[in-house]
Amino acid sequence: MALSSPPLHNLSSLISSHGVATATSRTPARRYLAVHAAASDTTTSLKVSTFEEGNLVRPKWTGETPLSRLVRALISFKPLYSILKLGARQVLISTAEKNNIPWREMTKEILESDVYKELDTIQNKSLVYPDYYLNPFHAYDEGNLTWLAAAEAEAATKSMVRRAIPTASSVDEATQILRGNWLNAIEQHHLQHSQTSTIDDILDIGCSVGVSSRYLADKFPTAKVTGLDLSPYFLSVAQHKEKRGTTRKNPIKWIHANGEDTGLPSKSFDLVSIAYVFHECPTRAIVNVVKEAFRLLRPGGTIAMTDNSPKSKVLQELSPVLFTLMKSTEPFLDEYYLTDMDETVREAGFVNVTSILTDPRHVTLTATVPQ
Numbered sequence: 001m002a003l004s005s006p007p008l009h010n011l012s013s014l015i016s017s018h019g020v021a022t023a024t025s026r027t028p029a030r031r032y033l034a035v036h037a038a039a040s041d042t043t044t045s046l047k048v049s050t051f052e053e054g055n056l057v058r059p060k061w062t063g064e065t066p067l068s069r070l071v072r073a074l075i076s077f078k079p080l081y082s083i084l085k086l087g088a089r090q091v092l093i094s095t096a097e098k099n100n101i102p103w104r105e106m107t108k109e110i111l112e113s114d115v116y117k118e119l120d121t122i123q124n125k126s127l128v129y130p131d132y133y134l135n136p137f138h139a140y141d142e143g144n145l146t147w148l149a150a151a152e153a154e155a156a157t158k159s160m161v162r163r164a165i166p167t168a169s170s171v172d173e174a175t176q177i178l179r180g181n182w183l184n185a186i187e188q189h190h191l192q193h194s195q196t197s198t199i200d201d202i203l204d205i206g207c208s209v210g211v212s213s214r215y216l217a218d219k220f221p222t223a224k225v226t227g228l229d230l231s232p233y234f235l236s237v238a239q240h241k242e243k244r245g246t247t248r249k250n251p252i253k254w255i256h257a258n259g260e261d262t263g264l265p266s267k268s269f270d271l272v273s274i275a276y277v278f279h280e281c282p283t284r285a286i287v288n289v290v291k292e293a294f295r296l297l298r299p300g301g302t303i304a305m306t307d308n309s310p311k312s313k314v315l316q317e318l319s320p321v322l323f324t325l326m327k328s329t330e331p332f333l334d335e336y337y338l339t340d341m342d343e344t345v346r347e348a349g350f351v352n353v354t355s356i357l358t359d360p361r362h363v364t365l366t367a368t369v370p371q
């Protein structure tokens with residue numbers, strides 16, 4: 001999908017800077033009114049959505065709760081966990097397929113392709129993985145370090161987008177809203193706060209199978225985009241897909257590295273994007289990635305982080321049981337929700353810290369390296 005196509009929202013009216021949240025409840029709740037043009041083949045219709053904040057700083061099921069302890073005790077019993085995991089996986093796949101996301105077909109297409117030959121050109125065999133990355137994750141015993149996880153990643157991404165915007169008429173429309181608002185928030189922030197205003201070099205930390213990198217490359221076609229990830233399998237899929245897509249003036253570069261310590265030169269990017277990565281990381285990794293982004297950006301450069309919003313009304317109203325079960329396949333979800341992202345970014349030295357809900361579930365945080 002071409003993201004450079006229809007302007008989705010007028011975000012300038014939505015942008016607001018947040019103060020530091022310290023209490024567990026807050027008023028008044030904020031609403032983000034968003035008008036988006038949903039283009040179909042023949043018509044363009046206007047829709048209005050409200051992306052609403054709840055009254056709390058974070059959902060009350062965050063952190064250590066009796067329910068969490070109970071679920072942890074139950075799933076530490078391996079045979080039960082295996083059954084739960086299998087059931088959860090089946091529900092995930094069948095829900096995706098009911099939503100017209102051809103999960104099994106997409107996976108098969110990758111697994112039966114020649115994607116495997118990309119691994120040698122991508123993998124940095126001397127890379128030392130951070131401990132947290134070696135845990136079972138998303139119900140894959142080897143976390144993101146498998147071909148199956150890599151082959152299923154794009155379908156899983158589409159499912160996440162669909163879940164975020166259930167009112168959209170299709171996955172494509174949900175994608176246009178979610179990715180469009182995120183990109184517009186970045187563009188608006190950079191235009192408003194960077195005196196250089198051009199974006200020549202973009203780093204996409206945690207690029208997975210390259211979906212976010214491709215959106216960034218489509219939105220900023222004159223920029224050189226680098227996608228960086230810890231999984232050489234995901235990067236192999238990214239490279240495989242990119243080779244089969246439209247040729248770009250600036251081909252996307254893929255790097256197998258740790259976003260906490262990339263080894264890339266200081267002050268070499270105008271934009272560092274980190275999309276849907278931090279809810280998968282412990283706080284120490286989040287802090288390291290933010291510091292690394294500060295080092296990598298030129299003065300006036302923009303960091304853009306998008307991920308689950310602890311302030312989202314929808315997430316605050318999620319059933320505690322559902323969330324607690326989610327925690328069993330997302331081991332760092334709690335740490336992410338407990339991390340004050342605005343403060344983390346400020347402590348790293350960024351200014352103009354701005355957080356807005358860019359869809360009902362997700363926040364996009366943007367900030368600038370002082371000039």
Ligand SMILES: C[S@@+](CC[C@H](N)C(=O)[O-])C[C@H]1O[C@@H](n2cnc3c(N)ncnc32)[C@H](O)[C@@H]1O
Nearest residue numbers: 206207208211212229230231258259275276277
């Ligand atoms: C949900 S995916 C990101 C999706 C993608 N950015 C998008 O918007 O479609 C999270 C990614 O973060 C990567 N990741 C986690 N920790 C990382 C780190 N320290 N350095 C680089 N990548 C990391 C994982 O391998 C995974 O591919």
